[in-house]
Amino acid sequence: MLIGIDLLWVRPGINGGTESATRNLINGFGMFDDKNEYILFVGKDTAESFEEYKKYPNMKIEICDTESLKRVKRIAWENLNLDKLARSLNVDVMFIPVYSKPNSLSVKKGGIPYITMIYDLQALHFPQYFSKSRLLFFKRSWKKACNTSVKLITSSSYSKEDIEEHFPSSKGKISVIYSPITVTNISEDNFDSKEGLQTESVLAKYGIEKDRYFYTLSSMLPHKNLETLIKTIKLLKESDDTKLVVSGVGGNKESFNSCVKEEGVENLIIDTGFVSDEERDILYENCKLFLFPSTFEGYGMPPIEAMMKGARVVTTKCTCIEEITQGKATYVDDPLNTNEWADAIDKALLLERKKFDFPEYDLKNVTLKYLDVFNGIKEK
Structure with a gap:
């Protein structure tokens, strides 16, 4: 199975914990998945930060004709072109590690099934911290992800209940998988x-x-x-x-x-x-x-x-x-x-x-849970 991962949203060193969790997960796919292959879709201005993943035989980098640091243009390119590009490369399943799933051809019409990660609905609970346009973007993105993804993943039972309460179309689609967490091993001699x-x-x-x-x-x-x-x-x-x-x-x-x-x-x-x-x-x-x-x-x-x-x-x-x-x-x-x-x-x-x-946050354990979701989609 060929799995595409949208990394166009990544702005290295800016996205915080979401970027860290995603990079941990990519390492997990590289280390613990010997059956599937992956295409990482990246921006031309951030491609260098993903070079390290070429060390994995099952990973390929696809540099897209857009720049991740130019958010508005990147979002437009993503919605107009990413799904077409993925289909042209014969991607079997697309994984979107953040809420902003791009437009895509319906699965019923032969389109690629999408799995989208929604960590939380922060902007709904703290709307005062966001501009009206940003809040509207979040709401539309969450709704689109819930309506058009075949599967959703979130990282806590709290978030699962919150998403289901605000977006009923998500019910029956959500799997709770904790984020992979890795720490360095610093030896006793410091x-x-x-x-x-x-x-x-x-x-x-x-x-x-x-x-x-x-x-x-x-x-x-x-x-x-x-x-x-x-x-x-x-x-x-x-x-x-x-x-x-x-x-x-x-x-x-x-x-x-x-x-x-x-x-x-x-x-x-x-x-x-x-x-x-x-x-x-x-x-x-x-x-x-x-x-x-x-x-x-x-x-x-x-x-x-x-x-x-x-x-x-x-x-x-x-x-x-x-x-x-x-x-x-x-x-x-x-x-x-x-x-x-x-x-x-x-x-x-x-x-x-x-x-x-x-153990719930162990990289191998988390990776295997994601693979169960991916394989379950393909089997359908």
Whole structure:
């Protein structure tokens, strides 16, 4: 079977967790699928970032005549041309790893069956964060994906119920498959042979010491609730001068910086921006606690990654977070209550460090579940 994967939406280093999960999955298809072949449809301006997948014998790169970084033109090209191109290459099944499924010929008319991933319906719950045109685009895209895909995949039971409630045509189509999560293996001598990164050099880069900083990995979008963390750091600073290290891209950085200044904690907040997986994992392993204050997640990889690396985690019970962390973290009931955050931090600091195993997120296990979906479509 020849499976096409639409990667035209990927803007390297910008898409955040969605890109990470998709790249993990592509590696899974390369490593664990010895029966099917894959065509990766990529933009001509981002093709270089996908060269690494050529190492897999079952992977081919198809560079499309569009640029992924030019969103409007890319979406137009996708809807006008991608399905035609896929059919000309005799693709058997198309997999769209994000909500924006392109126009396609109906399966009843001999078209390719499409499988679409919808992580969450964030814009429906926080419409105030989106322009009217962007919100309309999301709604139309979700509706089209639910109506015209033969199968849908989402990454939590919470999201499945949410999608079915808002888009009844999705009922009976959705499979819940957790996102694949991989972390690096940093050896006991604090050296990672792949990147040559040493723990000491990473900590020195950001001016921090082992067990002397809290860590969070997040965009700066409002629902990520970083403002509450900043206020919590202010609350704690009289008795604890532990710094907060924030990694991630996207969102309103001006608002974040303004909050830091207003709370008077400039000397306690370190914004690293984007970090590599290797740096991220070193920061997980050496933090005092990992704090994840988000009020909305469709899948929420960071707290799971942190627990895999042995970090003690404090997070919320919002949306799918308690589900995907399997009750193994320390939780706050009110994500906006700084006193509750301070109490939860004190509670978590009493816990022993422990690396948790999450077989549900193991790359091979997740890959095999996707292959079951792909093969089930072909058999029909």
